[in-house]
Amino acid sequence: MNNLTDAKRAKAIVERLSAEYPDASCTLDFESPWALMVGAILAAQCTDERVNKITPELFDRFPDIQSAAEAELSDIEPIIRSCGLFRNKARAIKGSASMIIERFDGRIPETREALLELPGIGRKIANLMLGDAFGQQEIVVDTHCKRLAKLMGFTTSDDPLAVERDLLSVVPENERTRWGHLMVSHGREVCRARCRRCFSCGIRDLCQYGTAVDASDKKEDDCV
Ligand code: SF4
Incomplete structure (x- = not known):
């Protein structure tokens, strides 16, 4: 993996995924x-x-x-x-x-x-x-957020509270809410639970798992 600190890596991930999913937001419809x-x-x-x-x-x-x-x-x-x-x-x-x-x-x-x-x-x-x-900055640790945090190398835990704590120490403070939405978008589009498309992933060089895989790990459907 590159030499960035985890905080710089998280910041770069926010920047790239924000460009990839500019409309990432809560997928529940609500007006209040x-x-x-x-x-x-x-x-x-x-x-x-x-x-x-x-x-x-x-x-x-x-x-x-x-x-x-x-x-x-x-x-x-x-x-x-x-x-x-x-x-x-x-x-x-x-x-x-x-x-x-x-x-x-x-x-x-x-x-x-x-x-x-x-x-x-x-x-x-x-x-x-x-x-x-309410416009505060909080990280929602759902199934996508938890899975991707582990793959990216920001946590080793499966416990949502520990994952949240680990992410709070690296995700930019003003991007905590967006982080959750970006993880959902990326988890649905590219980094799926049963099909990680690492070779098409725009943040592979920033991801611990992604940088460790090589072409021989790729299956016929392009998933690893
Ligand atoms: S490189 Fe692979 S494991 Fe890492 S975020 Fe992308 S798809 Fe997921």
Whole structure:
């Protein structure tokens, strides 16, 4: 691998991938912090595409935090059934809405500590909210981010919290939110879980795994 420090490598990766994926952003459709939170709850073990098909009907029926808090679970569940884990997700949506009204005066809190008090909200969703709804800089460690961080040589851990900590020490502070989106784009387009297209990858010279592979590792489908 080249002689750059990890921080310089991470900065160069942001620059190159930003040029490659200029529109990289959250792939959940949302027009308000509440809509993002609901979409993120629904996205657990479900694709963002499916969530985006479900949410218009859900928000037609329950357009805001108040209506979600007052909804019957039996009215939410059939609408979100196709995204799986629908009973838990309905409870998380209604429970979060109720707590936001009762504990936070109807406003979604803007700190991680408070967000984590809401039912169904873990660190990944909290970071997503802070970054994409509230304009803070946070790294969302999802499956793509975790996998690519390891391949790039920024972490040796599989634990999301440790991966986040390792990335925080190298990713430019003002690019933390974008980093997550770039990893999703690159993880879907080029560096797929079962097909890493290292020989077509624009950051191969900056990647620990990529610089270690050679042509003999390439399979017929160009994946390694
Ligand atoms: S060089 Fe290979 S492993 Fe590294 S980011 Fe690119 S596709 Fe992924």
